[in-house]
Amino acid sequence: MSALLVTAPARDAGEAWLGPVTAQTYRAFVASRAAGPDGPSFLQCPSWAGVKAGWRPLFLGWGQADGRLTGAALVLLRPFPGTRKYFAYLPEGPIADWSDPDLDRWLVPLLGHVRAVGAFAVRIGPTPAFRRWNAARLKTLTGPGRRLSDVLACEVDPLGTAVAERLRARGWRRCGGDAEDGADAQPRFVYQVPLAGRGADELWNGLNQEWRRNVRKSRRHGVEVTVGGAADLPEFYRLLRITEERDGFRLGRDLAYYERQYAVLNAEEPGRMKLYLARHEGEILAAHTMITVGRRVWYQTGASADHRREVRPSNALQWRMMLDAHAAGADVYDMRGVPSTLDPDDRAHGLLRWKLGTGGQVVETLGEWETPLQGTTNHALYRAFQAYLARR
Structure with a gap:
C-alpha cells in the first residue's frame, strides 16, 4: 500500500512546519512517545495503515525548522464512491500536545494539507x-x-473539557452529538x-x-x-x-x-x-x-x-x-x-x-469529531457522505 505524499512546506529558520514524513520517521516518533504513560494508541501506529484495506495512508509530522517532530498523525484516506475526493480519518489521533491552548498552530496546517490532497472532510479522535x-x-x-x-x-478532566470547547469554537462537530x-x-x-x-x-x-x-x-x-x-x-x-x-x-x-x-x-x-x-x-x-x-x-x-x-x-x-x-x-x-x-x-x-x-x-x-473542509463542493459531499454512512 502506497502512502499519499505531497511536497512539504519550506522550512525557514524558526518557522513551524507541517508536512509529509516517511513511515520510518513517523515510526521513530511513535516509539519515542510510546515510552511515556500517555503514549499513542495502536490505531496511530504506522502498521495500522497496513491493516485497513481500502484506505490510503498519509503520514504527517510537524515541528520547528530543525526538523524535530513535536506532533504527528496517521491519516487514513477513504475515497468517496464516484469521485476523486477522500474522507480523512485519524483514528484516536493525531498525536499532539492537546494542552497547547493554540491548537491552530498545527490544526489549521493539518486541515489545509489534507484538503490539498483531496479530502472533503476530516474526522479526528482527540486523546484526552x-x-x-x-x-x-x-x-x-x-x-x-x-x-x-x-x-x-x-x-x-479539565483538559478534556477545554479541548472540547476549543474544537466547538472552531466549528467541529462531535459525531452523534451529545448522545452517549x-x-x-x-x-x-x-x-x-x-x-x-x-x-x-x-x-x-x-x-x-x-x-x-x-x-x-x-x-x-x-x-x-x-x-x-x-x-x-x-x-x-x-x-x-x-x-x-x-x-x-x-x-x-x-x-x-x-x-x-x-x-x-x-x-x-x-x-x-x-x-x-x-x-x-x-x-x-x-x-x-x-x-x-x-x-x-x-x-x-x-x-x-x-x-x-x-x-x-x-x-x-x-x-x-x-x-x-x-x-x-x-x-x-x-x-x-x-x-x-x-x-x-x-x-x-x-x-x-x-x-x-x-x-x-x-x-x-472525548469521542470522535468531524468537520467538512472549506468549499461548497466539500460541504455537499460531506452531507452525501453522512447519508451514505446512515444507509450502511
Whole structure:
C-alpha cells in the first residue's frame, strides 16, 4: 500500500512546519512517545495503515525548522464512491500536545494539507479523557433506564473539557452529538485497569469476589492458558462468529482481516499483537487478542464457545493477560469499549458488569469529531457522505 505524499512546506529558520514524513520517521516518533504513560494508541501506529484495506495512508509530522517532530498523525484516506475526493480519518489521533491552548498552530496546517490532497472532510479522535467513574461507584448505582450520564463522575478532566470547547469554537462537530451511544467508529466509553505502582497481590484484591471465585474455578477445572500464533487465528475466528451470534452483534470483519492485522502488527514489532487461548481437556474454549504499544496494553477482541462456560475460560484468559501486561511494565490495561447503560435489564449491561468486576474504571473519552473542509463542493459531499454512512 502506497502512502499519499505531497511536497512539504519550506522550512525557514524558526518557522513551524507541517508536512509529509516517511513511515520510518513517523515510526521513530511513535516509539519515542510510546515510552511515556500517555503514549499513542495502536490505531496511530504506522502498521495500522497496513491493516485497513481500502484506505490510503498519509503520514504527517510537524515541528520547528530543525526538523524535530513535536506532533504527528496517521491519516487514513477513504475515497468517496464516484469521485476523486477522500474522507480523512485519524483514528484516536493525531498525536499532539492537546494542552497547547493554540491548537491552530498545527490544526489549521493539518486541515489545509489534507484538503490539498483531496479530502472533503476530516474526522479526528482527540486523546484526552473527559470523565471517569470508578467501578465501586457504578456497581451500587444501577437501575431501570439509568445511564452513565445520570451518575456524577468521580473525576472530570479539565483538559478534556477545554479541548472540547476549543474544537466547538472552531466549528467541529462531535459525531452523534451529545448522545452517549453516538456515531463514533471507536468506543467513546472504555474500561481501564490501572497497573502502575500496583503489585500482583493488589491486582488480585482489586477483583471482586465473583471474579476471584471464577478464576479459582478455572484453575480447579484445569483450564490451561497459552499464547498461540497465526495458525490459531482460524479457531479464534470460528469462536468469534459463535460469540457474535450469541451476544447479538456483528463486527463485520472476516478471517483475512485478523490474519492481516496479526501479520503487520508483529512485523512492525514482534509480540505487538498476541493471541491468548484457553483450553479445557484439549479443546480451545476461548481466545482473546492483546495489543501492546510501549507502556499501554489493550484487550482488543474476545471470543468464546457456547458450551462448558462453567469452567470460566474467559476469566482465566483475562487474569493471565492482565498479569502479563503488569509483568511487561504496562501502566494501564485497557479493556476497550463498554456500553453506557446502567440498566441491569438491558442486554448490553452484561458486558459492563463483567468488566466492572476487574476493579478498574470507566473512562469517557472525548469521542470522535468531524468537520467538512472549506468549499461548497466539500460541504455537499460531506452531507452525501453522512447519508451514505446512515444507509450502511
